[in-house]
Amino acid sequence: MSTFPQPTEVRQKEISSAYDKISEQVSNLSAEHSSKPVRLVAVSKLKPSSDIMALYNHGVRHFGENYVQELIGKSQELPKDIKWHFIGGLQTGKCKDLSKGVENLYAVEAIDSLKKCKKLESCRKNAEGNSINIYLQINTSGEDQKSGYSLEVLDELYETVEFLLDPKQCTLLNIQGLMTIGSFSESISEEGNADFKRLLTLKQKLDDKYRLDLELSMGMSNDFKEAIKQGSSSVRVGSSIFGARPTKS
Numbered sequence: 001m002s003t004f005p006q007p008t009e010v011r012q013k014e015i016s017s018a019y020d021k022i023s024e025q026v027s028n029l030s031a032e033h034s035s036k037p038v039r040l041v042a043v044s045k046l047k048p049s050s051d052i053m054a055l056y057n058h059g060v061r062h063f064g065e066n067y068v069q070e071l072i073g074k075s076q077e078l079p080k081d082i083k084w085h086f087i088g089g090l091q092t093g094k095c096k097d098l099s100k101g102v103e104n105l106y107a108v109e110a111i112d113s114l115k116k117c118k119k120l121e122s123c124r125k126n127a128e129g130n131s132i133n134i135y136l137q138i139n140t141s142g143e144d145q146k147s148g149y150s151l152e153v154l155d156e157l158y159e160t161v162e163f164l165l166d167p168k169q170c171t172l173l174n175i176q177g178l179m180t181i182g183s184f185s186e187s188i189s190e191e192g193n194a195d196f197k198r199l200l201t202l203k204q205k206l207d208d209k210y211r212l213d214l215e216l217s218m219g220m221s222n223d224f225k226e227a228i229k230q231g232s233s234s235v236r237v238g239s240s241i242f243g244a245r246p247t248k249s
């Protein structure tokens with residue numbers, strides 16, 4: 001008997017069928033536009049653990065969360081083979097809680113400074129945790145309210161990549177790719193998303209410079225199709241799967 005929080009039968013069906021619809025679109029576009037299958041991360045922030053179990057029962061393992069305390073709580077009551085993606089803004093002061101509190105943390109997707117990498121590396125080491133995949137967030141739209149490395153000056157981004165690739169300094173963080181959110185106006189634009197294009201161009205530059213093959217995490221409910229057409233390797237979809245979210249209190 002499982003003691004995990006379970007959904008009602010109705011909710012189980014509702015979420016599974018919403019997921020299947022998105023997943024089918026992702027697979028079809030992925031077959032057409034990508035050399036590897038594009039990963040679908042189910043963004044479960046502000047949704048109950050029983051909703052996550054609905055998809056877990058359905059075979060899904062990659063989930064995205066935005067708030068450190070919420071993720072810690074969920075990770076402690078849910079199965080340990082879930083692959084958690086922390087996709088929210090991470091304050092330096094929370095790196096310790098995150099690396100200690102979530103043993104099955106798979107990826108941190110919104111890293112925007114070298115300082116945070118150093119902090120995560122040292123805290124994860126102290127916690128004797130497993131390695132974590134890192135996506136560096138890029139502020140592709142240049143909007144003040146968006147976080148991420150600037151595209152104007154790439155020095156700190158290069159320093160971060162070099163830190164992550166240096167086995168003498170960094171053993172528990174693995175550079176997996178780049179992530180962007182992009183501007184709202186680009187997400188609804190009809191003719192190619194300029195933010196996604198900038199992220200792809202930057203990937204190509206870093207791949208050449210450091211001999212990497214970085215993944216791209218871009219695309220959410222309203223723009224994941226365009227993101228896959230423009231080279232995304234991992235899409236983060238929340239409301240189209242779980243329904244509208246309550247506002248964070």
Ligand SMILES: *Cc1c(COP(=O)(O)O)cnc(C)c1O
Pocket residue numbers: 043045066087088181219220221222236237238239240
């Ligand atoms: C909430 C969130 C998502 C999911 O957004 P939806 O529009 O609900 O699909 C994706 N990425 C990030 C960074 C988020 O914060």
